[in-house]
Amino acid sequence: MSQSRQLAAIMFTDIVGYTTLMGQDEEKAFEILKKNRSLHHPLIEQFNGRWIKELGDGILICFNTATDAVQCACKIQEATESIEGLKLRIGIHLGDIIFENDDIFGDGVNIAARILSQAESGKIYISEVVHNNISNKKGITSFFIKEEVLKNVKEPVKIYAVQIENTLPTKNNSIKDISQKNQLDNNATEKAGNKSIAVLPFVNMSNDPDQEYFSDGITEEILNSLAHVKALRVAGRTSSFYFKGKNIDLREIGKQLNVNTVLEGSVRKQGQTLRVTAQLINVDDGYHLWSEKYDRGMDDLFAIQDEIALAITEELKITLLEEEKANIIKNPTDNKEAYDLYLKGRYYFNKRGTDIIKGLEYFQLALEKDPELTVAYTGIADAYCILALYCVIPTLNAMPKARVYANKAIEKNSSLSEAYTAVAFISTFYDWNWEEAKKGFQTVFAYNPNYASAYYWYSYYLTFVERKYNEAIELAKKAAEELEPLVPISHHVLSIMYMNAGRFEEGVQASTKTLELDVNSYPGYRGLGLNLAGLKKFDEAIEAFQMAVSVSSRQPLPLVELAWVYSLTGNDSAIQIIMDELILRSKTEYIAATFLSCLAYYLKNYDQSLKYMEQAYEQRECILACINTYPLSTFIRTDSRFQSIIKKLNFPV
Numbered sequence: 001m002s003q004s005r006q007l008a009a010i011m012f013t014d015i016v017g018y019t020t021l022m023g024q025d026e027e028k029a030f031e032i033l034k035k036n037r038s039l040h041h042p043l044i045e046q047f048n049g050r051w052i053k054e055l056g057d058g059i060l061i062c063f064n065t066a067t068d069a070v071q072c073a074c075k076i077q078e079a080t081e082s083i084e085g086l087k088l089r090i091g092i093h094l095g096d097i098i099f100e101n102d103d104i105f106g107d108g109v110n111i112a113a114r115i116l117s118q119a120e121s122g123k124i125y126i127s128e129v130v131h132n133n134i135s136n137k138k139g140i141t142s143f144f145i146k147e148e149v150l151k152n153v154k155e156p157v158k159i160y161a162v163q164i165e166n167t168l169p170t171k172n173n174s175i176k177d178i179s180q181k182n183q184l185d186n187n188a189t190e191k192a193g194n195k196s197i198a199v200l201p202f203v204n205m206s207n208d209p210d211q212e213y214f215s216d217g218i219t220e221e222i223l224n225s226l227a228h229v230k231a232l233r234v235a236g237r238t239s240s241f242y243f244k245g246k247n248i249d250l251r252e253i254g255k256q257l258n259v260n261t262v263l264e265g266s267v268r269k270q271g272q273t274l275r276v277t278a279q280l281i282n283v284d285d286g287y288h289l290w291s292e293k294y295d296r297g298m299d300d301l302f303a304i305q306d307e308i309a310l311a312i313t314e315e316l317k318i319t320l321l322e323e324e325k326a327n328i329i330k331n332p333t334d335n336k337e338a339y340d341l342y343l344k345g346r347y348y349f350n351k352r353g354t355d356i357i358k359g360l361e362y363f364q365l366a367l368e369k370d371p372e373l374t375v376a377y378t379g380i381a382d383a384y385c386i387l388a389l390y391c392v393i394p395t396l397n398a399m400p401k402a403r404v405y406a407n408k409a410i411e412k413n414s415s416l417s418e419a420y421t422a423v424a425f426i427s428t429f430y431d432w433n434w435e436e437a438k439k440g441f442q443t444v445f446a447y448n449p450n451y452a453s454a455y456y457w458y459s460y461y462l463t464f465v466e467r468k469y470n471e472a473i474e475l476a477k478k479a480a481e482e483l484e485p486l487v488p489i490s491h492h493v494l495s496i497m498y499m500n501a502g503r504f505e506e507g508v509q510a511s512t513k514t515l516e517l518d519v520n521s522y523p524g525y526r527g528l529g530l531n532l533a534g535l536k537k538f539d540e541a542i543e544a545f546q547m548a549v550s551v552s553s554r555q556p557l558p559l560v561e562l563a564w565v566y567s568l569t570g571n572d573s574a575i576q577i578i579m580d581e582l583i584l585r586s587k588t589e590y591i592a593a594t595f596l597s598c599l600a601y602y603l604k605n606y607d608q609s610l611k612y613m614e615q616a617y618e619q620r621e622c623i624l625a626c627i628n629t630y631p632l633s634t635f636i637r638t639d640s641r642f643q644s645i646i647k648k649l650n651f652p653v
Contacts, residue, residue, distance in 0.1 A: 004099045009069035009092060009130065010112040011049075013040070013076065014058035016087040016121040032085050033057060039079050039086075047072035052104055058116075062104060066094045066126075066133040070140055070162055073124045080122075091116025093127040107153075114150035115159060120249060124162040131160040143288045147266045147277050149205055156205050156268070195316050196259040197280075198235035199223040201244040205268040205275070215267040216241075217343030218276070222263070225309040227417075227450040231318045235259050236452040236484035254283025257485060261289065263312060272297055278308050280315055290315045338369035342376050349383060356383050356392075374416065377409035381422040389429065389622050391556060391592045396619055399430040417448035421457065428461050429622040432649050437461055455479040456493050464626040466652055469501035480510070488518040495527035499534060500629050507531030522552035526561060530631065533565050541565050556582055560595045564632045567602035575602050592616065594623045594633075601635050610641050617645050624649065 015036060022029040036057070044051055044061055047068040052060040063069040073090045080086045093115055095108025111127060119125040126134075131142045141163040149156050199222055204215040219240075227234045235257040243253055250262050265278035279291040290311055345362030348355040363379035370376075384402035388395045403426050409419035424440025427433045441458040444451060455475050463472035476497045480490040491514040498507035508531045514524030529544035542565050548558035559578050566574045579599040582591050597612035613636065616624060627633040628651050636642040 005096060005106075006099065007094070008097050008104075008108070009063040009066045009094045010097060010104070010108050011061045011063065011069045011073060011090060011092045012058055012112050012116040013061070013073075013088050013090045014056075014116065016089055018057035021085075028085070032083075035083050036086060036088070039083070040076065043072055043075050043079065046075075052102070060104070060109070062097065066092070066130045067137050067140070069094075070124070070126065070130065070134050070137075070142075074140075074162065077122060077124060087121045089116060089119035089121055090124045091119055091126070092124065092130050094129045094133055095127075111150065111153055111157060114153060115157070118146075118148060118150075118159055126160050126162060128158040128160065131158075144279055144291055146264065146279075147203070147205065156266070195231060195261075195318060196233040196235070197226060197261045197263060197312065197316075198240045198253065198257045198259045199226065200253070200262060200264040201241050202264070202276075202278075203266040205266045214269055214340070214343055217346060218267055220346060222309055226312065227448050229313060229318060230449055232313070232316065232450075233259070233482065234450045236450075236479075236487060236490075239484045239486040242486040250281055250283050258482060260284065261316065263308075265308075276308075280312055335370040335373070338366045338373050338376070341366035341369060342373060342379065345376070345379050349379060356386055359383055360387075372412065374409050374412040375418075377405045377412070378416060378418040378422065381406035381409065381419065385422055385425050385429075391590060391622075394590055394619060395430060395621050399426055399620070399622075402426055403430075415447050417444050417451050417454070420444045420447065421451060421454045424454070424461075425457050428457065428465070429625045430620055432620075432625060434461075434465055434650075434652055437465070450483060452479045452483040452487070452490065455483065456489070459493060459497055460626070463497050463500045464628050464630065467500075467629060469497065473497045473501060473503075480513075486517060488514045488521045488524055491517065492521065492523040492527050495524075495531060499527070499530050499631075502534065504531045504534035507534070520551045522548045522555065522558060525551065526558055529558075529561060529565065533568065533631070538565055538569050542569075554581075556585075556591055556595050560598050561632060563599055563602055572603060575599060579603060592621050592623060593619060594621050594627075598632050598635075601639075606639075606641065609635075613642060613645055617648060 049063045093112035097104045097106040097108045134140045142160040145159045147158050202215045202219045204212045268275040276294045280289045345359045349359030360383040363376045366376040381402045384398040388398035406419045406422035420443045427437035444454040459472040459475040462468045476494040480494045484490040491510045495507045495510035511528035525544045525548035529541045532541035545562035563575045563578045593612045593616035597609045600609035
């Protein structure tokens with residue numbers, strides 16, 4: 001048995017979609033396989049390669065040099081363009097391999113195979129060592145794609161893509177130069193102020209999956225810093241996180257989020273050692289505009305986040321205002337344990353549902369470690385606001401606490417947009433102080449024009465309080481189409497704005513989009529039901545609300561909305577069943593008095609309805625801010641018995 005070891009370039013190729021094709025048309029699949037073989041043989045020979053073996057529809061080849069391997073790969077991909085139905089992906093690595101008779105073995109072979117598995121159709125992916133080896137070769141250009149932990153490979157591997165177009169840059173052209181030229185060519189009419197970015201979730205490269213919150217937290221902090229830059233439109237956090245764990249082409253991501261640049265990266269945390277990589281990519285051409293690797297201690301975490309944010313603004317040629325720079329260059333705390341707890345809190349808060357309570361607990365623990373941690377105060381304020389709005393806990397228990405923590409946050413940082421949003425939310429849904437609410441939202445937009453949550457709540461204010469339906473729609477559209485296009489709740493909010501404006505067909509479309517993004521979105525079914533009822537499609541509306549009840553585990557709000565449609569169709573017995581259920585549940589859980597008031601009115605128990613509504617007012621329930629136009633509460637506006645409550649709310653004329 002002859003065996004030898006040597007440095008070689010290993011290349012794997014395989015046919016994209018071959019297994020599927022075999023299942024559909026064996027004869028055609030074999031024909032494609034034969035054409036693939038005949039294409040490979042002469043090109044491998046031309047570049048001094050060695051055909052090792054076939055592996056199903058894949059081929060293993062080795063070369064003496066990385067240059068020969070990459071040049072051969074480019075020619076192979078070019079040749080496939082003339083063969084219908086043949087699409088290849090190629091992976092290349094340069095490393096030590098063991099030759100044994102007519103086969104090869106070793107880590108180098110495994111790495112090349114794993115790189116192949118990451119490659120997209122029609123692409124050539126290479127390792128960093130290959131990239132470095134060909135970096136000065138005329139007519140060959142490669143650019144960074146990502147850093148990936150590959151199966152059975154100890155250290156993470158940096159993966160690059162080879163540019164195989166005929167118009168390759170020469171060695172005197174940098175990738176940056178080329179990308180800037182392409183951007184000018186492709187976006188000649190783009191105005192200077194039309195700069196946009198999506199910050200994709202940084203990949204957790206740590207061996208511990210429990211560190212996921214940490215990489216998510218770094219992502220969110222960088223995103224929040226950039227969101228304060230007025231000249232830069234930043235895709236919302238939730239839309240960006242939609243792509244977490246998904247292998248989607250950056251051009252497609254840019255198209256879906258309507259941005260022209262993407263920031264991606266990775267985080268490896270081991271004890272007090274930290275490695276962060278970040279790459280800014282132009283989505284039009286896939287070129288790298290900027291990249292950096294940071295090998296630091298945990299004490300430098302905030303400095304890393306600041307440096308990345310500042311580097312991006314510099315690369316995009318954005319001149320920062322002093323207050324914008326101050327918002328980027330900040331150190332939330334010197335207590336790393338407190339900051340770690342805060343990141344865990346934000347991680348669970350963003351999951352919504354019952355996880356909000358878990359997030360709240362982590363925020364509180366963070367403050368115990370560092371009472372000066374401003375962002376933890378905003379986290380607690382946000383949690384109490386949402387818990388009150390979702391009717392998880394009574395408004396009187398939640399909102400005063402939310403106010404205390406929001407005000408403390410502002411005391412510690414007077415430019416914190418998240419805290420001002422909480423204050424504006426409280427003014428709207430608890431204080432019913434309409435003037436202060438409006439001022440509050442305007443303050444938020446002055447500090448952060450990209451904060452999607454502020455657009456949601458301000459559109460609610462405009463439609464329910466001031467009845468400025470068209471303005472509310474425009475705000476909601478900005479959130480749904482620009483800031484958070486892949487977030488179901490964005491399109492739900494838009495559907496509610498359409499409903500209040502009487503534009504029910506458009507409301508149905510927005511609700512349909514909500515459900516396309518999340519088939520289990522109970523707000524999506526709610527919005528659909530409300531708009532279908534507006535179109536007098538009552539049977540379909542009932543079906544939609546029944547779905548909302550089901551996927552929400554019988555939350556009170558969709559139950560009452562279902563009862564409202566029953567009231568429009570004269571089904572009193574169905575309303576009574578819902579009323580009995582919520583009365584029973586009220587003995588062991590919080591049920592908003594507003595809901596019980598609506599049900600009583602539908603059952604023509606007017607005195608009882610009035611008592612419940614007076615109770616709702618005394619308890620300052622959040623939903624009362626919406627009764628000005630909310631269809632469920634039409635009776636409150638039209639029945640003289642409820643006029644005193646309407647007057648107490650003092651809605652703008």
